[in-house]
Amino acid sequence: MKALVCNRFGSPGDCLELVDVALPEPGPGEAVVAVSHVGLNFHDTLVVAGKHVVQPQPPFSPGSEYAGTVLSVGPDVMVPRVGDRVVGNEEYGCARAAVLVRADRVTVLPDDVQEQDAAAILVAYSTAYHALVQRANLRPGETLVVLGAAGGVGSAAVDVGALLGARVIAGASTAERATSALRRGAHETFSYGGDGNVKDAIKRLTGGVGADVVFDPVGGTVAEAAVRAVAWGGRYLVVGFAAGAIPRLALNIPLVKGSSVIGVFLGEFIRRHRALHEENLRTIFAWATAGRLRPHVHGVLPLERGAEALDLLAGGRADGKLLLRVGQSL
Secondary structure, eight states, X not given: OEEEEEOSSSOHHHHEXXXXXXXXXXXXXXXXXXXXXXXXXXXXXXXXXXXXXOOOOSSBOOOSEEEEEEEEEOTTOOSSOTTOEEEEEOSSOOSBSEEEEEGGGEEXXXXXXXXXXXXXXXXXXXXHHIIIIIITOOOTTOEEEESSTTBHHHHHHHHHHXXXXXXXXXXXXXXXXXXXXXXXXXXXXEEOOTTOOHHHHHHHHTXXXXXXXXXXXXXXXXXXXXXXXXXXXXXXXXXXXXXXXXXXXXXXXXHHHTOEEEEOOHXXXXXXXXXXXXXXXXXXXXXXXTTSOOOOEEEEEEGGGHHHHHHHHHTTOXXXXXXXXXXXXX
């Protein structure tokens, strides 16, 4: 079967190639899933570069989420069953025609959810929902500021925030990218190109009060300004560092504001609270089947163009989610 493989750490264009590998066989507690679509996220670029907290030894496949059909299961596995359409996420290893996974880490898809949509929904919407519900306890009528609102997880946070009844203010690196969030349920937008004053923009749009919740997958130079724009008793969510730099925050800011700085780590949450994660997914997929959310997809590229897709993510040039289409018969 075909697999996109990282042979050494580096930039996607230099270290990834499409190769032939053996089809895996499931052991006890395992399943083999024939992959139809792979969802890509910014953290995949960090794994390939050797800059993520998770550092697999090359050779390995990138890609942290997949959708497909169960091809085979181990002798003791009752769920899922062969032929089930499923979705799942791993730290890496999904950009290949078939993945060997623990059977208890997959979720059987509802009939009305397409596999392409599921691969675009899983990580981004699970992250946004977990962040806003379990971590921030976002309440209807509160003001939510989403940074990086044009990206995969940012656009998901705009959708989820609006569905939870928040007043959503979307921020992005350019006015054009920010404006696209209005079509997704954002009430107002702003841009912060270069070192634009994020604090002033948020204060202006909140009448000087500040944001109840800031969802920040960007980090870098915008982070401290965003922390300063949190309202009294507000919550700043640390989601990621797409800007590259990990900010150093002055802790006197949350002290004088009575605010909270809250980390969001989906992978560890799933490991510790699998049942709650599955409950979150039921809500998210119910929204999808009811037509209340549809993932914002930048593009769907074939597996052999995986390096190109990751380069788009690494350069911040993707407007929404990027997917790989596998499409190989097994």
